[in-house]
Amino acid sequence: MTQITYEIVEHDGGWAYRVGETFSETFPTHAAALSAAKAAAEAQEQRGDTEGVVYEDRNAVWHAEIAPGDDRPTTQVRDAG
Template sequence: MVKVTYRIVQHEDGWAYKVGDVFSETFPSHDGALAAAKLAAAEQRVPGETTGIEYETADGKWHEELEAGDDRPETEVEDDA
């Protein structure tokens, strides 16, 4: 299972959360960034609908698969402050 970590960090003139190398918008307060990260992490775990997908591989072949909507990552929020 994939694990996604949201890290609370100082960013620009405020605070943000960071996933990998990507920053969220900047929040004026640490608490605002923490609340936004907790909300984003919770929403990431919500199952979606099962749906069909199509994709082309590097060799030019097309594939069709049924993608289960309950395949969601584990999430956590890290806050060193």
């Protein structure tokens, strides 16, 4: 099973959460970023419908896959602040 970590960080004059190298929007407070990260992490673990997914990877290559609705990652929120 995949493990995804949401990390609370200072970003662009405020606070954000980061997953890998991708940042969320910037929030004005640490508490707002933490709340948003917890909500996003919880939503990502929720089962859904099996659907087709199209995405572009970091090498600008497009992929089409089937995402099973019950194949969800486990998540955690890491807050060093």
